[in-house]
Amino acid sequence: MSQLIVSGMRPTGKLHLGHYLGVIQNWVELQHKYDSYFFVADWHALTTKYDKTDELKADVLNVAMDWLAAGIDPNISTVYVQSYVPEIAELNVYLGMVTPQNWVERDPTLKDMAKILRTKEGQNSQISYGLMGYPVLMSADILMMNADAVPVGVDQVAHIEITRDIARRFNNIYNTDFFHEPQPILNHCSLICGLDGNKMGKSFHNDIKISDTEEVTAKKIMTAITDRSRMRKTDLGHPDECEVAFKYWKIFGSEDQVATVKCECENGERGCADCKRQLGAVINERLSEIREKRVYYETHIDEVKDILSEGNKKARKRASEVLATVRDLVRMY
Ligand code: AMP
Numbered sequence: 001m002s003q004l005i006v007s008g009m010r011p012t013g014k015l016h017l018g019h020y021l022g023v024i025q026n027w028v029e030l031q032h033k034y035d036s037y038f039f040v041a042d043w044h045a046l047t048t049k050y051d052k053t054d055e056l057k058a059d060v061l062n063v064a065m066d067w068l069a070a071g072i073d074p075n076i077s078t079v080y081v082q083s084y085v086p087e088i089a090e091l092n093v094y095l096g097m098v099t100p101q102n103w104v105e106r107d108p109t110l111k112d113m114a115k116i117l118r119t120k121e122g123q124n125s126q127i128s129y130g131l132m133g134y135p136v137l138m139s140a141d142i143l144m145m146n147a148d149a150v151p152v153g154v155d156q157v158a159h160i161e162i163t164r165d166i167a168r169r170f171n172n173i174y175n176t177d178f179f180h181e182p183q184p185i186l187n188h189c190s191l192i193c194g195l196d197g198n199k200m201g202k203s204f205h206n207d208i209k210i211s212d213t214e215e216v217t218a219k220k221i222m223t224a225i226t227d228r229s230r231m232r233k234t235d236l237g238h239p240d241e242c243e244v245a246f247k248y249w250k251i252f253g254s255e256d257q258v259a260t261v262k263c264e265c266e267n268g269e270r271g272c273a274d275c276k277r278q279l280g281a282v283i284n285e286r287l288s289e290i291r292e293k294r295v296y297y298e299t300h301i302d303e304v305k306d307i308l309s310e311g312n313k314k315a316r317k318r319a320s321e322v323l324a325t326v327r328d329l330v331r332m333y
Pocket of ligand 1: 009010018021022023154155190191192193199200202
């Protein structure tokens with residue numbers, strides 16, 4: 001029997017190329033090798049956005065549409081919504097009971113999030129009980145499917161470690177080997193930079209969305225930072241110091257295109273504006289099929305809802321089997 005993987009993403013806006021290249025592309029490959037479960041983590045969105053839920057429903061669908069357009073195949077992968085699998089909340093209770101408080105407190109992502117919230121709000125009260133419990137909830141997401149492995153970015157490895165610790169502790173306490181200790185599968189793509197040279201992020205106004213139109217993409221690319229030392233087209237360029245545009249060429253261009261861009265730039269035969277106009281066209285070409293599919297799903301939203309509904313059923317089936325064993329092991333009534 002093939003091994004099972006599970007991974008999720010929070011519905012906090014339309015996804016960008018960092019998500020696509022850094023995460024989804026990897027899932028698309030893995031779904032052919034593993035029994036794959038991908039969920040929209042709407043409870044996790046509430047950990048920081050519990051008071052900003054106007055767009056939550058729309059964003060669940062947005063994430064699902066981005067995934068489907070990018071190649072997640074609902075015929076081989078299970079795509080579901082976290083809050084439609086209430087068994088996760090029950091498992092979260094059992095796992096919370098066996099998790100020492102200091103394991104949660106030392107979680108690095110949580111520490112960073114707490115720091116950001118504190119600076120923003122100027123007070124501790126913004127760190128809710130729900131946010132504190134985020135590492136345990138994430139463990140519940142993974143152990144709910146009793147996954148063998150979890151595809152993640154390097155920034156998420158600590159969450160897999162705490163999940164392994166919790167699984168081991170549960171197994172020790174209840175004298176079982178029921179829970180697998182899931183392994184991380186690291187994404188092979190490093191962080192994608194945004195148009196300003198910093199990490200591409202949805203709240204930094206430096207991203208290109210999967211769902212952006214060709215016109216919007218072309219316009220955005222024209223704002224990408226290039227080689228700052230270059231003033232005129234005839235100045236000799238330094239592609240390796242080109243902060244964004246040449247990095248995108250290396251991601252989206254063919255080997256020949258990259259070699260031509262490098263050579264022309266170094267010899268002062270290519271201006272940055274022309275270079276970015278061409279780059280915009282290359283990126284649009286690469287994304288055209290995905291975007292066509294995205295538009296299809298936008299205009300067939302019932303199909304997306306049906307896919308989620310089927311996925312929810314499948315995920316609940318697996319979850320209720322796991323939960324029955326857990327209840328038995330804990331000796332619940
Ligand atoms: P976020 O939506 O920012 O919470 O990101 C969800 C996941 O997407 C992160 O854990 C990363 O693994 C991945 N991700 C987000 N932004 C980028 C980026 N710029 N480059 C590569 N991966 C990213």
